[in-house]
Each structure stands twice: as structure tokens, then as C-alpha cells.
Amino acid sequence: MADLELNKLFAAPLVAGVAFMGAGLIGELLVHPHKPATSAIQIGEAPRAAAPAAAAPAALEPIGPLMAAANVESGRALAQRNCAACHSFNDGGRSGVGPNLYGIVGKNHAQAAGFNYSAANRALAEKPWGYEELNAFLHAPARAMPGTRMAFAGLANNQQRADVIAYLRSLAASPVPLP
Ligand code: HEC
Numbered sequence: 214m215a216d217l218e219l220n221k222l223f224a225a226p227l228v229a230g231v232a233f234m235g236a237g238l239i240g241e242l243l244v245h246p247h248k249p250a251t252s253a254i255q256i257g258e259a260p261r262a263a264a265p266a267a268a269a270p271a272a273l274e275p276i277g278p279l280m281a282a283a284n285v286e287s288g289r290a291l292a293q294r295n296c297a298a299c300h301s302f303n304d305g306g307r308s309g310v311g312p313n314l315y316g317i318v319g320k321n322h323a324q325a326a327g328f329n330y331s332a333a334n335r336a337l338a339e340k341p342w343g344y345e346e347l348n349a350f351l352h353a354p355a356r357a358m359p360g361t362r363m364a365f366a367g368l369a370n371n372q373q374r375a376d377v378i379a380y381l382r383s384l385a386a387s388p389v390p391l392p
Contacts, residue, residue, distance in 0.1 A: 276348035277392040279375035288380025291373055295365070302384055311363060317342055318382045319389040333360030344392045347378050 292302065299311035306313040312325035322337035323330040337358075340346070349357040351374050353367040368374045382388045 273349055273352055274371055276344055276371070276375055276378060279371055280344060280379060280391050283372075283375040283379035285376070285379045285383045287373075288376035288378070288383075291368070291377050292380050295368065296377075299363075299365075302381075304384075314381060314384065316385045318347065318378070318385070319343070329362075331358075331360055331362040333358050334362075344378060347381065348374060351377060 292300075296311075296314075299309055301307055301309060301313045302315060303313075304315045306315060308325050308328045312323075312328040312330070319341055321339065321341050323334045324338070342350075346357075350361075350363075351368050354361050354363045354365050356367075368377065382391075
């Protein structure tokens with residue numbers, strides 16, 4: 214009797230397994246994927262002019278809408294982890310591998326006294342670091358400013374960038390208005 218119970222016990226998963234496999238087989242028979250002789254991609258490429266548009270990278274989402282709900286404390290933690298190896302953030306702080314960043318939001322590019330900026334950044338010295346400039350730069354420094362000396366891959370996450378920018382904005386006696 215006990216043996217019989219054990220058999221049932223072993224049989225149950227076996228039966229379930231066979232049923233599962235059977236279902237898969239039937240499923241494949243019912244919806245057997247038809248592979249077209251030429252792929253859709255090749256067809257799409259036929260008119261040559263359309264190709265570059267398709268290859269263009271997706272545009273960066275504007276950071277403005279994310280700034281209202283951005284978290285300064287999270288930004289401070291992210292900046293400590295990602296930026297502090299090269300940057301100081303305190304008023305009058307020393308520049309290291311990167312320039313001091315106190316008051317950077319709204320300040321013109323390349324303004325830290327005595328810092329050896331790249332020619333690419335110095336070329337923008339008449340332009341302020343606005344929210345979208347920081348957004349693009351922190352997303353992908355080398356892409357936003359070809360020739361930059363900032364050897365940092367970038368922060369891919371939109372909310373994290375918003376938080377870091379909110380923290381940078383807080384580093385001022387009177388922070389510039391939110392976008
Ligand atoms: C490996 C070192 C390094 C790291 C990490 C780094 N930076 Fe930089 N950063 C630099 C250097 C070097 C420059 C100067 C770039 C130039 O002149 O092209 C710079 C420039 C900048 C500027 C422009 C400053 C100005 O005065 O024009 C900003 C803003 C900035 N960094 C923000 C950040 C933030 C925010 C982080 C972290 C998310 C970060 N950086 C991480 C090295 C670094």
C-alpha cells in the first residue's frame with residue numbers, strides 16, 4: 214500500500230511534465246513561425262535615404278520636468294559616489310582632477326580659477342551651465358562635449374541625473390530658479 218502511494222508521488226510530476234511537453238509541441242504545431250525569405254529589415258533598407266534617420270540615437274529626454282520632484286539628498290549621495298573622486302563641492306573648495314563645483318548651475322563654463330580646462334570647455338566660456346547643458350553633459354560627457362577632459366562615462370538614469378543636478382543647484386547661497 215505504501216509502495217503504491219510512493220508510485221503516485223513519483224508519477225504525478227512525470228505526468229505533469231509529459232503534459233507540459235505535449236502542450237508545447239501542440240502549441241508549436243498550431244503557431245509555427247513562418248520565416249519570410251527576405252527579412253523585414255532588408256526590405257526597409259531598400260530606399261537608401263531612409264537609413265540614416267533610423268540609425269540616429271534617441272534624443273535625450275529634457276530634464277526640466279524631472280527637476281520639480283528631484284531629490285537633493287539622493288543627489289548628494291550619488292555625487293559622493295560618482296563625482297567626489299575628482300570634484301569638491303564646498304564654497305571655495307580646491308579643484309582636484311576636476312574643478313570645484315560650488316555654484317556651477319547657471320555659472321559660465323570653465324570658470325574655476327587656475328584649473329586646466331580642455332579647449333573644448335574653454336570654448337564655451339561665454340555660455341552658462343543651464344539645466345539642459347548639465348543634463349546632456351552628465352548623460353554622456355564625451356558625446357556632449359567632444360574633447361572634454363572629464364573621464365567619466367556618464368549617468369544613464371534620468372532620475373539620477375535630475376537628483377545630481379538638484380544637488381548641484383543646492384550648492385549656492387541663493388540657488389537659481391528651477392526650470
Ligand atoms: C575622473 C574624474 C571626474 C569624474 C569622476 C567626474 N568629473 Fe566632472 N570634470 C572632470 C574634469 C577633468 C573636468 C574638466 C572638463 C574639461 O575641461 O573638459 C570636469 C568638468 C565638470 C563640469 C564642468 C565644470 C566647469 O567649470 O565648466 C561639471 C559640471 C562636472 N564636471 C560635473 C561632474 C559631475 C556631476 C560628476 C559626477 C556625476 C563628475 N563631474 C564626475 C573630472 C571628473
